[in-house]
Amino acid sequence: EAETNESEGQESASTNSRYLSEPLITDMYTADPSAHVFNGKIYIYPSHDVDAGIPEDDTGDQYDMRDYHVFSMDSVGGKITDHGVALDIKDVPWAGRQMWAPDAAFKNGTYYFYFPVKDKEDVFRIGVATSSSPAGPFKPEPQPIANSYSIDPAVFKDDDGSAYMYVGGIWGGQLQRWSTGQYKPNDEYPNDDQPALSPKVARMSDDMLSFDGELKDLQILDENGQPLLAGDNERRFFEASWMHKYNGKYYFSYSTGDTHKIVYAVGDSPLGPFTYKGVILNPVQGWTNHHSIIEQNGKWYIFYHDIQMSGKTHLRNIKVTELTHNPDGTIETITAYRQ
Ligand code: FUB
Numbered sequence: 001e002a003e004t005n006e007s008e009g010q011e012s013a014s015t016n017s018r019y020l021s022e023p024l025i026t027d028m029y030t031a032d033p034s035a036h037v038f039n040g041k042i043y044i045y046p047s048h049d050v051d052a053g054i055p056e057d058d059t060g061d062q063y064d065m066r067d068y069h070v071f072s073m074d075s076v077g078g079k080i081t082d083h084g085v086a087l088d089i090k091d092v093p094w095a096g097r098q099m100w101a102p103d104a105a106f107k108n109g110t111y112y113f114y115f116p117v118k119d120k121e122d123v124f125r126i127g128v129a130t131s132s133s134p135a136g137p138f139k140p141e142p143q144p145i146a147n148s149y150s151i152d153p154a155v156f157k158d159d160d161g162s163a164y165m166y167v168g169g170i171w172g173g174q175l176q177r178w179s180t181g182q183y184k185p186n187d188e189y190p191n192d193d194q195p196a197l198s199p200k201v202a203r204m205s206d207d208m209l210s211f212d213g214e215l216k217d218l219q220i221l222d223e224n225g226q227p228l229l230a231g232d233n234e235r236r237f238f239e240a241s242w243m244h245k246y247n248g249k250y251y252f253s254y255s256t257g258d259t260h261k262i263v264y265a266v267g268d269s270p271l272g273p274f275t276y277k278g279v280i281l282n283p284v285q286g287w288t289n290h291h292s293i294i295e296q297n298g299k300w301y302i303f304y305h306d307i308q309m310s311g312k313t314h315l316r317n318i319k320v321t322e323l324t325h326n327p328d329g330t331i332e333t334i335t336a337y338r339q
Contacts, residue, residue, distance in 0.1 A: 019285075020336040023309055023317035024080055025071065031316035032101030032240070032290040033303035034154065038111070038134040042296060044071040044303065045086075045104045045113065049315050060172030062314040065099040066090075068115065070135045076301055076320055086136030087113060087129050093142055095127070096120045100173075101240065101290055105155040105163060105208065106134070112208045113138040114165070116151040116173075123183055124174050126153045126167060128209055146210055149183065150175045152290075155204065156243035156270060163204040164270045165211070166218065169239030170197055170257065181214070192231025196220075199237050199254065201271055218252065219273035220265050228276060233259045235276055240290040243270065246300075246325055253280055255289045262291050262304070264331060280323070282335045287313045293323060300325065306337060 024030075029049035036043050045068070052064035067088040073080045089095050095117045102115040113129045113136065126148035129138030151173040154166045168175045175197055176187045190197065198217035205212045220228050220237060228236045238257025243250060252274045253264040260283035265274035281291060286307035293302050302323040305316040324332040 018338055019306070019308055019319075020334070021319045021321045024319060025082070025317065026309065027082075028069070029310065029315045030069075030071075030318045031288070031305045032152075033305060033318040033320075034101070034103040034242075034292045035294045035301070035303045035320075036104055036106075036134075037294055037296050038106055040074075041134075042073050042075065042294070043104065043134045044073075044318065045102050046071070046305075046318050047099065047101050047316075051312075051315060056313065058171055060098075063098060063100060063172075068099060068102055068113075070104075072135060075296060076299075083135035084137075086131075087115065087138045087140065089117065092117065092127055092129075092140045094119050094125070094144055096122060098124075100124075101152045103154050103292075104134070105157055107157065107161075107163065107208050110208070111136075111138075112155070114145075114153040114155055116153060116167075119144065123149070124151050125149060126165070130209075141209060147214060148211070149178050149215070150200070152239050152241055154241040154243060154292075155208075156245075158245070158270055162270075163208060164201055164243070165204055166199055166201050166241035166243060166252070167215065168197075168199040168237065168241065171238075173239050175200075190230040192229065194230050195227035196230040196232065196236035198227075199241050199252075203271075216271075218271070220252070221273055221275050223275065225275075233257075234261070235263060240288075242292050244293045244295075247329060249329060250274070251293070251331075253291065253293065255291075260284070260287065260289050262289050262302075266329070277330060279333045280331050282333065282337075284337045286316060288316070302334065304336065 030046040032047040034045040070083045070086045100116045125144035129140040151169040200215035202211035240255035262281035267274040284306035291304040300323040
């Protein structure tokens with residue numbers, strides 16, 4: 001286990017500071033940080049960005065990642081440990097290219113690592129790999145999760161032990177190719193005045209290796225109880241699902257993609273429906289915005305990324321800052337980058 005840099009901790013959110021916080025990892029590029037508290041420590045499951053020399057396009061070909069590392073720290077601001085390669089694309093027999101944003105979960109003594117990668121037909125599927133340690137290495141199952149598709153799995157375990165997977169991403173994430181439940185190689189987007197494409201949710205089976213039922217739409221409604229529309233780019237779902245529970249309510253948060261925000265919607269059930277509430281994180285430096293939210297020792301944190309170290313959209317660095325729930329249950333909007 002190699003030790004990397006010590007976190008430089010939080011800078012105060014003064015109006016003069018360009019960045020609210022500093023990169024957590026500085027000896028490699030990391031993105032899409034899914035953080036969890038396991039055994040009292042914080043474990044981070046990010047993408048591992050590399051420069052494969054592939055030109056940038058709207059389907060994200062430049063994000064050509066080939067492995068994952070897991071990182072841990074006792075608490076925010078503490079020393080960060082890099083646990084090395086947790087999973088390599090060469091060990092996933094069905095994988096073709098592009099290991100994108102992963103997540104992890106724990107149940108019945110086993111740690112589960114969930115990852116989106118394109119199969120040999122260039123269709124994104126969700127894989128699962130297991131370990132007896134939260135740090136890995138993880139052993140992949142020989143096939144992707146049956147009936148899984150698209151990207152950005154987030155697995156939420158409720159207080160009663162039930163687990164749910166949220167997935168989906170439009171454009172490069174291919175969600176727009178699954179409107180019939182079958183893969184179609186052509187993109188099909190709703191018109192601007194039609195309901196936006198929904199993220200998907202499935203309950204996990206007890207073994208955490210398969211879905212208990214099909215992926216279904218997760219409804220995100222506006223303040224009038226109507227679905228957010230496809231043309232509502234400031235609020236509609238794009239990618240980067242996350243779920244957390246606060247005061248008995250379920251908070252579904254996600255990226256708005258081409259408007260670069262992390263926003264949230266609140267509901268009474270992990271299966272929805274959810275009502276849009278507002279912005280958690282304003283656009284950061286870089287095109288993508290992707291986060292996770294955890295609580296440790298009574299404090300809430302948002303992990304996110306930007307491109308402070310590289311200035312390039314596909315070479316990102318993960319960061320963390322505190323998150324505040326207001327007394328009325330709303331979340332205080334964070335501005336992490338000032339131009
Ligand atoms: O890291 C590749 C992709 O970029 C992720 O899957 C998306 O959420 C976006 O951050």
